[in-house]
Amino acid sequence: MSTHNVWTHKGTFLLAAVGSAVGLGNLWRFPYLTGENGGGAFILVYALTIFAVGIPILIAETMLGRASRRSPIMGMRFLTRTHQASRAWESIGWLGAASAFLILSFYSVIAGWAIHYTWLMLTGSLVGADAATIGAGFDVLLASPGLLTLYHTLFIIASGLIVGMGIHKGIENGLRIMMPALFVILLVVLAYSIANGDFAAAASFLFTFNLADLSLEGWLQAMGQSFFTLSLGMGAIMAYGAYMASDASLSRTAFAVAFVDTAVAMVAGLAIFSLVFGAGLDAGAGPGLMFVTLPLAFAEMPFGGLIGGVFFILVLGAAISSSISLIEPVAAFLVERFDLTRPQAVFVMVVASWALGLLTVISFNTWAEGSPFHALFGRSAFDFIELLTNIFMPLGGMLIALFAGWALTHSEVMKEMRTGETWFQVWRFLVRFVAPAAVAFVFLRTIPQVEGYLIPTLGALIIVGAFAASRTFLAGNRQEQ
Numbered sequence: 001m002s003t004h005n006v007w008t009h010k011g012t013f014l015l016a017a018v019g020s021a022v023g024l025g026n027l028w029r030f031p032y033l034t035g036e037n038g039g040g041a042f043i044l045v046y047a048l049t050i051f052a053v054g055i056p057i058l059i060a061e062t063m064l065g066r067a068s069r070r071s072p073i074m075g076m077r078f079l080t081r082t083h084q085a086s087r088a089w090e091s092i093g094w095l096g097a098a099s100a101f102l103i104l105s106f107y108s109v110i111a112g113w114a115i116h117y118t119w120l121m122l123t124g125s126l127v128g129a130d131a132a133t134i135g136a137g138f139d140v141l142l143a144s145p146g147l148l149t150l151y152h153t154l155f156i157i158a159s160g161l162i163v164g165m166g167i168h169k170g171i172e173n174g175l176r177i178m179m180p181a182l183f184v185i186l187l188v189v190l191a192y193s194i195a196n197g198d199f200a201a202a203a204s205f206l207f208t209f210n211l212a213d214l215s216l217e218g219w220l221q222a223m224g225q226s227f228f229t230l231s232l233g234m235g236a237i238m239a240y241g242a243y244m245a246s247d248a249s250l251s252r253t254a255f256a257v258a259f260v261d262t263a264v265a266m267v268a269g270l271a272i273f274s275l276v277f278g279a280g281l282d283a284g285a286g287p288g289l290m291f292v293t294l295p296l297a298f299a300e301m302p303f304g305g306l307i308g309g310v311f312f313i314l315v316l317g318a319a320i321s322s323s324i325s326l327i328e329p330v331a332a333f334l335v336e337r338f339d340l341t342r343p344q345a346v347f348v349m350v351v352a353s354w355a356l357g358l359l360t361v362i363s364f365n366t367w368a369e370g371s372p373f374h375a376l377f378g379r380s381a382f383d384f385i386e387l388l389t390n391i392f393m394p395l396g397g398m399l400i401a402l403f404a405g406w407a408l409t410h411s412e413v414m415k416e417m418r419t420g421e422t423w424f425q426v427w428r429f430l431v432r433f434v435a436p437a438a439v440a441f442v443f444l445r446t447i448p449q450v451e452g453y454l455i456p457t458l459g460a461l462i463i464v465g466a467f468a469a470s471r472t473f474l475a476g477n478r479q480e481q
């Protein structure tokens, strides 16, 4: 059964995809990566991979959603049938659902920290506090399973309610209020940071072109980031694409999403580093940048409590608009496959993901380093889940590129793309060769981090994928003659 829902407005897909793309990855990860990897040089590589890998896969993933008008799993089943392709391609849908489920479980816990900091900021608890106090406060938060679970629960319930209300009343209406508000807040924070911080230092930190700082590692991180930040390879974009108006342009929309996403990341980076440098602090890294260094900068500035609170509301909003896109693909599948009502489907997905999230909660305390779990797997449950998604995400993206590039018929793709022959050829070359090769490259980098038993699994998956690709390629060619 297909639901055949379509967004109310032609532009809603763009709004929803931007909501999914703009998240913790933009506000926290991108600024830090850019600073660490040579500023301008990193941004150059990032822009290049967004163009050569990110945008082509974004187009492909949206296309698969719109061509099937179903949830990712049922959609891939439908497409393999209508294109006489191997059913192995269905793995794209399953991988996506699995990643969405895994990511939601920890994304919600981390986003929950922002609830804590919104509260601390707005009540003025941190005003005038020193580094030791703020650092200790963060440690106390992480050491408390109760508090972490409370925030995790609140965040996931809020996300679930929005998706539970349906794609029009819940997701569309929610985004139409939330997204403009987020952009206004971002500009307010930017203006505040220019007035109170060291904007020049931030700009030179981010944009100084220093090729020497850019290692192979930096290239790979730029690729990984372009993937993560566009929410690719996990069904979120495919699920939203299923509701996209037939006459909206795939290419133009994908470019717009990538542009807005990148602009938000850069503005956030400028604002955050202006504040951090203005307060004479170190750029630092990891969770500390957003949850220790930045609160410290706010603590020392005029109206820091208020603007800091507003900033963490921005973080929360950006995270919610991303997390709803993680719930949607799985919920839509449960509705289609098991005939559940939407609220029931959302409930199942959210409760299961919430329960898995408890593993992330205790990764910071009860099951932290020194626990039996740590001893057994050599990492925390949180790191383990994150590692899994770091494998599933690129794998999903690579399969999406291969499927759209090789298995879909020329006529189907042309019908979806409705674009000039030149751009069509460029896009097809990018999804057929460049994107898969780039992702394979990122993989080779991930593998050394992976425990021995996972490598054979991965290898097998890739071989199965390649086999399926070659078979469908042949089938596709036969069909077109």
Ligand code: TRP
Pocket (backbone or CB within 6 Å): 020, 021, 022, 023, 024, 025, 026, 103, 228, 229, 230, 231, 232, 234, 236, 322, 323, 325, 326
């Ligand atoms: N793009 C999100 C961010 O930048 C994170 C993310 C990655 C995501 N994959 C996703 C969000 C899938 C929703 C769905 O923070």
